[in-house]
Amino acid sequence: MATMEENKLRSRGWFGKSGKDGFIYRAWMKNQGYPADEFEGxxxxxxxxxxxxxxxxxxxxxxxxxxxxxxxxxxxxxxxxxxxxxxxxxxxxxxxxxxxxxxxxxxxxxxxxxxxxxxxxxxxxxxxxxxxxxxxxxxxxxxxxxxxxxxxTGRYRGKTVGTSDVWRFSELYRKGEMSQEEFTTSEACMCRxxxxxxxxxxxxxxxxxxxxxxxxxxxxxxxxxxxxxxxxxxxxxxxxxxxxxxxxxxxxxxxxxxxxxxxxxxxxxxxxxxxxxxxxxxxxxxxxxxxxxxxxxxxxxxxxxxxxxxxxxxxxxxxxxxxxxxxxxxxxxxxxxxxxxxxxxxxxxxxxCATAECFDPEVIGTLAEPIKDLTGLAVLRGNLCENGAVIKPSASLNPDLMQHRGRAVVFEDIDDYKARLDDPELDVDENSILVLKNVGPKGYPGMPEVGNMSLPKKLLAKGVIDMVRISDGRMSGTGFGTVVLHISPEAAVCGTLALVRDGDFIELDVANRRLNLEVSPEELETRKCDWKPLDLGYKRGYVNLHINHVLQAHEGADLDFLVGGSGDKVTRDSH
The missing domain is CATH 3.40.50.2300 (Response regulator)
Incomplete structure (x- = not known):
C-alpha cells in the first residue's frame, strides 16, 4: 500500500493509477528495462x-x-x-x-x-x-x-588566455599586429x-x-x-x-x-x-x-x-x-x-560559507582591500534611458570616461555600423561617443551581444583603447570597455535613442547614475513626428511571436504572457 508521502508525489498521477491508464503509463516505460518496483512510489x-x-x-x-x-x-x-x-x-x-x-x-x-x-x-x-x-x-x-x-585556463605562447582575449586578439589582427596563422593557432590554445x-x-x-x-x-x-x-x-x-x-x-x-x-x-x-x-x-x-x-x-x-x-x-x-x-x-x-x-x-x-577560506588574496580581495573600488554594476537614468540602462564600471579601460561629455557618432543599425566603422572618412575622434540603434529586444530582434562595439580602425592606430559606447543591445560577459547597454525604451519602439543624431552631445555621469542627451524636449518631439518604425519583415513563427510579445530590457525581456507561473498541475489529464 502506498504511504501518505507517496500519494503526494506528482508521479503517482501517472504510475500509481490502475486500469488502462496505469497500464499505458507503465508498460511503455518498461520497454527500457525498468523493473516493476521502480514504479511503486x-x-x-x-x-x-x-x-x-x-x-x-x-x-x-x-x-x-x-x-x-x-x-x-x-x-x-x-x-x-x-x-x-x-x-x-x-x-x-x-x-x-x-x-x-x-x-x-x-x-x-x-x-x-x-x-x-x-x-x-x-x-x-x-x-x-x-x-x-x-x-x-x-x-x-x-x-x-x-x-x-x-x-x-588557455595557454598561448607561454601566457594564460581566456575568452576575453578574443576581443584583444581581434584588435591586434585588425591593426596588422597578429597574422591570420597566429589568430588561427590561438583558437585551440584558448578552448582546450x-x-x-x-x-x-x-x-x-x-x-x-x-x-x-x-x-x-x-x-x-x-x-x-x-x-x-x-x-x-x-x-x-x-x-x-x-x-x-x-x-x-x-x-x-x-x-x-x-x-x-x-x-x-x-x-x-x-x-x-x-x-x-x-x-x-x-x-x-x-x-x-x-x-x-x-x-x-x-x-x-x-x-x-x-x-x-x-x-x-x-x-x-x-x-x-x-x-x-x-x-x-x-x-x-x-x-x-x-x-x-x-x-x-x-x-x-x-x-x-562558515568554513570558507581564501587561499589566494591576489585573486579574491576583501572589503577592506578590494581589487577595485569601482562596483561591478551601475544602473543609469536620464532622458536617453527613461526606463534605465546598465554599465559595468569595473570593466572600463579608462576610468576618466566614467564622467564624460561627447559628440554622438550614430549608427542606425548593425549593418550601418559594419559598413562605416572603419571608413577613413568617418567623422570621429577619441572623445566621440559611439551610438548603435535598433539592436534591442524587438529591433534586431533578440537583443544581440553587439554593444561592446569595436573602435574605429583609425583610432586604434592612434593607440586609443577605450571610448564610450551606447546601445539598446547587450554585450558578451567576456567583453570590456566603457559600454552603456540595455537602453530602455529601445530605438525600435521610439525610445529617445531612436531620435539621437550625429553631432548631438551626450553626457555620461556614472557617479551620479545619469545619462542624458543634450537636446531640448521640443526638438525631440519634432524628431519623434518624423520617426518611422522598422519593417522587421518577420510574419510567421516564433520570431513573429517574440516581436509581438517581448517586454523591454528593464522588465527582463521575457514574453508578456509568460510572466508569473502557473504551477505544477497538469494542463489537462488524459486517457
Whole structure:
C-alpha cells in the first residue's frame, strides 16, 4: 500500500493509477528495462539536459548526467533524463537570446506535462541557465541546478588566455599586429577542454547567480568542467534532489526577495556580466518576486570589486576555484547579505560559507582591500534611458570616461555600423561617443551581444583603447570597455535613442547614475513626428511571436504572457 508521502508525489498521477491508464503509463516505460518496483512510489527525478554537439560548452553533459543518476539511484529515486532546446552562444544566429524564452517554454511544459516530482537542471552555456531556471520557476517543484563548469585556463605562447582575449586578439589582427596563422593557432590554445568560458563571462556569471540564489550545492560555480570534483558535485546533487522531494522544498521557498538581493550584491562583488540583470529580472517575474532596476542600484552602490578575474581583472575561473571559490566571496559579504535564507541543501547561506577560506588574496580581495573600488554594476537614468540602462564600471579601460561629455557618432543599425566603422572618412575622434540603434529586444530582434562595439580602425592606430559606447543591445560577459547597454525604451519602439543624431552631445555621469542627451524636449518631439518604425519583415513563427510579445530590457525581456507561473498541475489529464 502506498504511504501518505507517496500519494503526494506528482508521479503517482501517472504510475500509481490502475486500469488502462496505469497500464499505458507503465508498460511503455518498461520497454527500457525498468523493473516493476521502480514504479511503486519512488520519487521520479527529471534530469533536464541541455546537451548538444551544437552547444560546445555543454558537450560533456551526457557524462555529467550519469553522475547525477548515480546519486538519484543511491537516494532511492527514479532518474529519468529528458532533453530540451539547447542554446549554444557561439553558433546560434542571430543570437541565442532570441530563443531564451522559447527554451524556457520547452522546459516549463516538459516538466509540467510529465511524471516528475523533482528536477535537476543541467546548465552551462550562457542562456541555458536562465532559460532552465525560468521554466522550472513557472512550475515550482523541487529543483536543484548543476552547472557544467568552466574550461581550463588557455595557454598561448607561454601566457594564460581566456575568452576575453578574443576581443584583444581581434584588435591586434585588425591593426596588422597578429597574422591570420597566429589568430588561427590561438583558437585551440584558448578552448582546450570541456566547459564554458574560463573568464567571468555570462556563463560563469550565471553559475555564480544560481549558487548565490541558493539553487545549487556550495562550490557549484567555479569547479572546472575537467575536474573530477565537478562529477562529485553532480553525484551529490542527485542524492540531494531526492531529499528535497521528500521535504517538499520548492523553488518558491528558496527564490525569495532576500535571495534575489543577495544575488545582486554578490554579482556586483564578482564583476559579473551585465547580462545578469536581464536574466535575474526575468526569473523574478516568473516566480512572482517584485524586482526592479532600482533594486540593483541601491544594493550595488557601495559594493567594490572583490574578484580579480577577466574581463575586470587578470585571472580565470580555474584560479577562482583554487582560491576558494564563491563561498569565500559570500563569507566576506556576510554582514551585508541576508545570511539566513534557505538554500537547496537545506542549510542557510551563512552556514554554507562558515568554513570558507581564501587561499589566494591576489585573486579574491576583501572589503577592506578590494581589487577595485569601482562596483561591478551601475544602473543609469536620464532622458536617453527613461526606463534605465546598465554599465559595468569595473570593466572600463579608462576610468576618466566614467564622467564624460561627447559628440554622438550614430549608427542606425548593425549593418550601418559594419559598413562605416572603419571608413577613413568617418567623422570621429577619441572623445566621440559611439551610438548603435535598433539592436534591442524587438529591433534586431533578440537583443544581440553587439554593444561592446569595436573602435574605429583609425583610432586604434592612434593607440586609443577605450571610448564610450551606447546601445539598446547587450554585450558578451567576456567583453570590456566603457559600454552603456540595455537602453530602455529601445530605438525600435521610439525610445529617445531612436531620435539621437550625429553631432548631438551626450553626457555620461556614472557617479551620479545619469545619462542624458543634450537636446531640448521640443526638438525631440519634432524628431519623434518624423520617426518611422522598422519593417522587421518577420510574419510567421516564433520570431513573429517574440516581436509581438517581448517586454523591454528593464522588465527582463521575457514574453508578456509568460510572466508569473502557473504551477505544477497538469494542463489537462488524459486517457
Amino acid at each position: 519512488r520519487p521520479v527525478i527529471g534530469i533536464c539536459n541541455t546537451f548538444s554537439e551544437l552547444t560546445p560548452c555543454n558537450g560533456h553533459f551526457r557524462e555529467l548526467a550519469e553522475s547525477v543518476k548515480r546519486g538519484v539511484w543511491e537516494a532511492g529515486g527514479f532518474p529519468l533524463e529528458f532533453p530540451v532546446m539547447s542554446l549554444g552562444e557561439t553558433l546560434m544566429k542571430p543570437t541565442a537570446m532570441l530563443y531564451r524564452n522559447l527554451a524556457s517554454m520547452d522546459v516549463e511544459e516538459s516538466i509540467r506535462a510529465n511524471p516528475i516530482d523533482g528536477v535537476v537542471l543541467l546548465c552551462g552555456c550562457d542562456k541555458t541557465t536562465p532559460s532552465l531556471v525560468m521554466g522550472a520557476a513557472s512550475v515550482d517543484i523541487p529543483t536543484i541546478v548543476v552547472s557544467g563548469g568552466p574550461m581550463l 577542454s570541456a566547459g564554458h568560458c574560463a573568464v567571468m563571462g555570462t556563463a560563469s556569471t550565471m553559475a555564480c547567480m544560481v549558487e548565490s540564489l541558493g539553487l545549487t550545492l556550495p562550490e557549484n560555480a567555479a569547479i572546472p568542467a575537467a575536474d573530477s570534483r565537478r562529477k562529485v558535485l553532480a553525484h551529490l546533487s542527485g542524492r540531494r534532489i531526492v531529499q528535497m522531494v521528500h521535504e517538499d522544498l520548492r523553488l518558491s521557498q528558496i527564490l525569495t526577495k532576500e535571495a534575489f538581493e543577495n544575488a545582486i550584491m554578490i554579482n556586483a562583488a564578482i564583476g559579473g556580466s551585465t547580462n545578469f540583470v536581464i536574466h535575474l529580472l526575468a526569473i523574478a517575474g516568473r516566480i512572482g518576486v517584485d524586482l526592479t532596476l532600482d533594486d540593483f542600484n541601491e544594493i550595488c552602490a557601495k559594493v567594490p570589486l572583490l574578484l580579480n578575474l577577466q574581463p575586470s581583472g587578470g585571472y580565470f575561473m580555474e584560479d577562482f576555484y583554487y582560491a576558494g571559490g564563491l563561498p569565500v566571496v559570500i563569507k566576506e559579504l556576510i554582514g551585508r547579505l541576508h545570511d539566513g535564507v534557505i538554500t537547496a541543501n537545506g542549510k542557510t547561506m551563512g552556514e554554507n
